[in-house]
Amino acid sequence: MTIDNKQLLMFDFDGTLINSVPDLAAATNEMLQQLGREPYPLSTIEGWIGNGSRMLVARALSGERIVSETLAPSEIDDAEAIFLEVYAAHDVSQTTAYPDVDTGLAQLKQAGYTLALVTNKPIRFVPHILEALGWQAHFSVVMGGDSLPQKKPDPAPLHHVCETLQISADKALMIGDSVNDILAGQRAGVDTVGVTYGYNYGQPISESQPTYVFDSFAKLTAWLLSDDLIL
Incomplete structure (x- = not known):
């Protein structure tokens, strides 16, 4: 063929x-800071990208690629809403x-x-x-x-x-x-x-x-x- x-x-x-890692990482860390959590290095967040925004948020809340079973769906929902708002406000210049x-x-x-x-x-x-x-x-x-x-x-x-x-x-x-x-x-x-x-x-x-x-x-x-x- x-x-x-x-x-x-x-x-x-x-x-x-x-x-898009720099902009996604910046939005993820801003979300975490709004939630009173510590940010992560860009290299760490890079390993969480690829399954859509909800999974990225869930991994960030878990602090690792394997999502914590203790995370409530409502907790992910609220965090994702913040992430999407923050990411939408970025000019994606990076x-x-x-x-x-x-x-x-x-x-x-x-x-x-x-x-x-x-x-x-x-x-x-x-x-x-x-x-x-x-x-x-x-x-x-x-x-x-x-x-x-x-x-x-x-x-x-x-x-x-x-x-x-x-x-x-x-x-x-x-x-x-x-x-x-x-x-x-x-x-x-x-x-x-x-x-x-x-x-x-x-x-x-x-x-x-x-x-x-x-x-x-x-x-x-x-x-x-x-x-x-x-x-």
């Missing part, structure tokens, strides 16, 4: 296209594109690929970041973590994108930095691409057994644009 058979590229956002992503997306779009964004970030925050980066026109479909009742690693968002665009799963790739992206792709019957430079809780993305692995967006782009690529 050649690359010509692939039409749809579904991208994760945080950790794949953008480095959220930046990873190297070569800006030019790479433009090249892939120009080459005829259909691009979609499938993130676990709440959808309310996505358009502003896309606008700040000038990427609004790149993506035919944009899915947030609350666009459907299910989010990655559930395959539902990927199924929804394929159905909306009327492109079959075998003609799509799911590209991401975390186990959630790879699992979602595998469960949706979509070939997967893992990138090594993202978050993924400090675990090598190769352990999730993606179909392919790349250590830079430039190499990924070159691969996707290669005339003689064999999948």
Whole structure:
């Protein structure tokens, strides 16, 4: 099967296209301080990102990646409301594109690929970041973590994108930095691409057994644009 058979590229956002850790960490620590709790280093919070805002908040309240069973849902609800308010007030000026992503997306779009964004970030925050980066026109479909009742690693968002665009799963790739992206792709019957430079809780993305692995967006782009690529 050649690359010509692939039409749809579904991208994760945080950790794949953008480095949003500084802004997410700042919002998390401001939330904790409002609750009278101690802040955490950026490197610690980085390991909690990837499962949506509620899980990030629950991990911050627990002080570790494994959420404490003593946390009440109402406690998480109240803290998440603070987090979302704080994050919405941030100008996301510290959220930046990873190297070569800006030019790479433009090249892939120009080459005829259909691009979609499938993130676990709440959808309310996505358009502003896309606008700040000038990427609004790149993506035919944009899915947030609350666009459907299910989010990655559930395959539902990927199924929804394929159905909306009327492109079959075998003609799509799911590209991401975390186990959630790879699992979602595998469960949706979509070939997967893992990138090594993202978050993924400090675990090598190769352990999730993606179909392919790349250590830079430039190499990924070159691969996707290669005339003689064999999948």
